[in-house]
Amino acid sequence: MIKIEDIHFKYEGVYTALRGVSIQIDQGERVAIVGTNGAGKTTLVKHMNGLLRPQRGHVFLKDRDTKHMSVAEIARTVGLVFQSPDHQLFLDSVEKEVVFGLRNLGYSAKEAEERCHNTLSRLGLEGFADRSPFTLSGGERKRVALASVLATEPKVLALDEPTIGQDAKQKKLLAELLSEMNDAGCTVVVVTHDIEFVVEFFPRTVAMSGGLIVGDGKTESLLSNEAIIDLSSLSAPQTTLAASALRKKFPEVSNRITSVSDLEEIIVRLVGGL
Amino acid sequence: MPLIEFADFSFKYVGADSLALKRINLTINEGEYVVITGPSGCGKTTLCRAINGLVPHFHRGYIGGNVIIDGINTRTSSVANLSSIAGMVFQNPSNQLVTLNVERELAFGPENLGVDPAEITNRINEIVELLFLENLLEKHPHEMSGGEQQRVALAATLAMKPQILVADEPTSNLDPKNAEHILEIISSLNKRGMTVVLIEHRLDLVAQDATRIVLMNAGRIVADGKPREILVDDICQEIGVGIPKATQVYKGLKKRGIQLPSVPLSGEELAYIVQEAVLK
Amino acid sequence: MSFLEVFQYTKQDSVIHQLDPRSKMVLAITSAAISLMFLNIVPLLIILLCQIPILFLAKSVRRWLRSMKGLSFLLIFIIVFNTLLSTVANPFSYSVALTIRLIALMTSFSIFFLTVHPDELSQAMIQMRIRFEFAFAMSMAMRYVPTLAHEAYSIMDAQKARGVELDKGNLLKRIRNMIPIIVPLIIVSIRRALSVAESMESRAFGVSQNRTYLKRLEFQRRDWIVAFFSIAVLLYLIYFLSFFGLPDWMLWGFSF
Numbered sequence: 001m002i003k004i005e006d007i008h009f010k011y012e013g014v015y016t017a018l019r020g021v022s023i024q025i026d027q028g029e030r031v032a033i034v035g036t037n038g039a040g041k042t043t044l045v046k047h048m049n050g051l052l053r054p055q056r057g058h059v060f061l062k063d064r065d066t067k068h069m070s071v072a073e074i075a076r077t078v079g080l081v082f083q084s085p086d087h088q089l090f091l092d093s094v095e096k097e098v099v100f101g102l103r104n105l106g107y108s109a110k111e112a113e114e115r116c117h118n119t120l121s122r123l124g125l126e127g128f129a130d131r132s133p134f135t136l137s138g139g140e141r142k143r144v145a146l147a148s149v150l151a152t153e154p155k156v157l158a159l160d161e162p163t164i165g166q167d168a169k170q171k172k173l174l175a176e177l178l179s180e181m182n183d184a185g186c187t188v189v190v191v192t193h194d195i196e197f198v199v200e201f202f203p204r205t206v207a208m209s210g211g212l213i214v215g216d217g218k219t220e221s222l223l224s225n226e227a228i229i230d231l232s233s234l235s236a237p238q239t240t241l242a243a244s245a246l247r248k249k250f251p252e253v254s255n256r257i258t259s260v261s262d263l264e265e266i267i268v269r270l271v272g273g274l
Numbered sequence: 275m276p277l278i279e280f281a282d283f284s285f286k287y288v289g290a291d292s293l294a295l296k297r298i299n300l301t302i303n304e305g306e307y308v309v310i311t312g313p314s315g316c317g318k319t320t321l322c323r324a325i326n327g328l329v330p331h332f333h334r335g336y337i338g339g340n341v342i343i344d345g346i347n348t349r350t351s352s353v354a355n356l357s358s359i360a361g362m363v364f365q366n367p368s369n370q371l372v373t374l375n376v377e378r379e380l381a382f383g384p385e386n387l388g389v390d391p392a393e394i395t396n397r398i399n400e401i402v403e404l405l406f407l408e409n410l411l412e413k414h415p416h417e418m419s420g421g422e423q424q425r426v427a428l429a430a431t432l433a434m435k436p437q438i439l440v441a442d443e444p445t446s447n448l449d450p451k452n453a454e455h456i457l458e459i460i461s462s463l464n465k466r467g468m469t470v471v472l473i474e475h476r477l478d479l480v481a482q483d484a485t486r487i488v489l490m491n492a493g494r495i496v497a498d499g500k501p502r503e504i505l506v507d508d509i510c511q512e513i514g515v516g517i518p519k520a521t522q523v524y525k526g527l528k529k530r531g532i533q534l535p536s537v538p539l540s541g542e543e544l545a546y547i548v549q550e551a552v553l554k
Numbered sequence: 555m556s557f558l559e560v561f562q563y564t565k566q567d568s569v570i571h572q573l574d575p576r577s578k579m580v581l582a583i584t585s586a587a588i589s590l591m592f593l594n595i596v597p598l599l600i601i602l603l604c605q606i607p608i609l610f611l612a613k614s615v616r617r618w619l620r621s622m623k624g625l626s627f628l629l630i631f632i633i634v635f636n637t638l639l640s641t642v643a644n645p646f647s648y649s650v651a652l653t654i655r656l657i658a659l660m661t662s663f664s665i666f667f668l669t670v671h672p673d674e675l676s677q678a679m680i681q682m683r684i685r686f687e688f689a690f691a692m693s694m695a696m697r698y699v700p701t702l703a704h705e706a707y708s709i710m711d712a713q714k715a716r717g718v719e720l721d722k723g724n725l726l727k728r729i730r731n732m733i734p735i736i737v738p739l740i741i742v743s744i745r746r747a748l749s750v751a752e753s754m755e756s757r758a759f760g761v762s763q764n765r766t767y768l769k770r771l772e773f774q775r776r777d778w779i780v781a782f783f784s785i786a787v788l789l790y791l792i793y794f795l796s797f798f799g800l801p802d803w804m805l806w807g808f809s810f
Binding site for chain 3: 046049051070071072075079080082085086087088089090101102104105134147148
């Protein structure tokens with residue numbers, strides 16, 4: 001779906017954000033990108049939808065080099081949801097806001113309205129259609145911004161720090177929604193610090209540090225690697241910590257435990273083994 | 275004497291349809307570390323604002339009942355007056371840094387209060403040492419990372435020598451390592467005797483340090499007690515508050531008929547409790 | 555906009571940087587006033603030559619040269635147009651003098667802005683009995699302008715990702731395309747302003763009549779010397795010009 005070949009990027013006069021990044025993401029994958037602030041995560045995602053262009057290297061979208069495609073053109077395939085919804089909301093009703101993006105991408109008024117309606121009801125925002133986004137709470141605004149991207153039914157959905165400021169319930173809703181999209185064939189890429197979110201919903205994790213990819217693989221093995229955890233400024237999930245502490249006494253405990261149910265299973269076996 | 279006392283306190287923001295706080299009764303004593311949590315919009319931020327008088331003096335609205343801070347009724351006192359009793363740290367670090375370098379930032383609060391310059395210098399030296407700010411003193415806000423900025427914002431509040439530290443999700447914009455660092459500092463301040471009131475979603479980061487957790491939902495306090503009591507209560511799931519994974523495992527095991535002897539709040543604790551149980 | 559660099563504070567450890575902003579203000583105003591007293595090439599060049607050692611002392615010559623290079627196009631433009639359009643006797647000579655005067659004026663103020671930290675400037679204003687709130691507002695503007703600029707870029711990115719094409723279409727369309735940028739920028743700024751105000755209020759901003767200042771500026775001997783010397787030169791030149799006028803060699807100019 002997305003193939004990135006050895007891209008380099010340097011912000012004008014500041015610092016090098018990407019120094020040779022290659023990654024391939026297949027259709028229908030769920031990928032989490034983790035790393036410290038300044039590791040290049042957001043820069044990488046901005047390359048996926050053409051907001052930034054590589055100074056060296058190539059970005060391919062369905063085998064087509066994006067060099068000659070405009071952002072608007074790429075946006076039809078890759079939808080990017082930004083960290084702050086306030087950076088995009090500007091119209092006086094939620095409905096207009098969603099329709100605006102669709103119209104920009106060339107949908108007819110009728111089709112835009114239909115899609116808008118469908119998306120809003122899918123996100124539980126039907127009641128908000130006529131409300132002004134500015135009267136909504138932060139969490140609700142975040143959902144409106146998400147709706148405006150989802151409505152375009154992108155093949156790839158990229159989200160930058162979607163869980164910041166969200167409580168447990170909202171996080172769960174978001175995760176369910178992403179799974180649903182993913183089941184329907186949508187590729188989901190997320191940039192996040194939220195390790196529990198990664199553990200539960202993303203089978204593949206990419207760890208970045210200093211403009212390079214330092215780890216790329218199965219989430220459970222990547223996140224039980226202390227060096228990677230440290231490099232990406234994450235804190236290991238409690239389940240992993242518990243498992244590695246238990247392994248010191250009980251060597252049969254595997255070192256790849258990240259989920260609550262796995263850990264429960266292990267403990268049942270340990271306790272039951274008496 | 276309690277340091278913070280909410281007596282039947284209700285509040286409605288101007289222009290809002292419903293009450294943000296409904297008849298809150300809450301007493302916090304000196305030296306406590308209270309974590310306030312609950313789903314978005316539950317009123318926890320309003321509660322914190324009421325401690326240093328931002329509610330009702332900065333955010334206007336209709337009040338019922340009283341909030342008494344160190345014997346002072348917040349209705350009749352100004353925010354400035356309360357600022358040296360209850361210091362406030364907010365979510366967004368860059369919005370709290372209003373000057374062009376760290377030294378000025380630390381001096382800003384005390385200067386406003388008319389503290390003698392020699393005393394300000396003393397306070398700055400003390401705080402710089404406490405929060406390891408030596409190499410940041412000359413820096414501009416733009417030259418610092420989010421974690422550093424939040425450390426400076428915290429320091430600038432401490433420079434006003436408050437008895438209570440109120441922090442409204444101070445780590446939500448930070449990465450986990452920086453978040454842990456800020457929370458370590460807050461916990462060490464508490465160990466030195468400072469009363470702490472902290473709003474936090476990620477209970478796995480704070481449950482071990484807190485002496486008490488207050489759960490809020492829809493403007494009311496729905497549970498209040500020791501972390502190990504509150505977090506195993508089903509009310510957490512009901513209102514949508516995420517509990518630490520280790521505690522989740524404890525609850526899961528209980529459902530399957532395995533009762534661990536005590537409630538774990540961290541992965542290490544869980545491992546230790548299981549070990550003890552197995553080896554016994 | 556690189557020529558603006560010359561009005562931007564740069565951190566340096568120099569004698570000029572250490573001077574009190576008020577004495578530097580006297581220096582800047584007197585040297586600007588002196589440049590305005592002349593309209594001949596020779597005396598203006600002498601003024602400029604006197605300013606260069608000060609730039610040297612401030613360790614800022616290179617920065618100054620870079621800005622002047624950035625400005626060179628504009629300066630040549632002024633010379634050409636003035637020469638063509640002016641009705642005075644020797645238009646070229648006059649235009650060159652005018653341009654040197656402009657450079658001297660800019661240099662006078664650049665010495666001030668290059669070496670005075672915005673915090674020092676607001677402190678100087680406060681000690682000159684300007685209200686604290688006003689002086690502080692100025693330094694806060696300096697603090698938050700880059701933040702807003704950064705925010706504007708993020709907003710542009712967010713809208714581009716939704717298919718807004720900022721640089722396409724005719725003028726009207728382009729103006730219409732600015733709305734999705736400007737509206738969020740205003741709203742984000744208002745939200746930010748509220749949150750900043752809340753945090754300042756929590757730190758007792760603007761309450762005490764007896765606000766103290768960690769660092770007060772103090773006029774030292776070197777400041778008195780600079781201020782006294784600047785004013786003395788100005789007064790001497792006024793006296794000299796009104797009683798004697800310029801000597802002939804200073805009146806030299808091109809004959810066209």
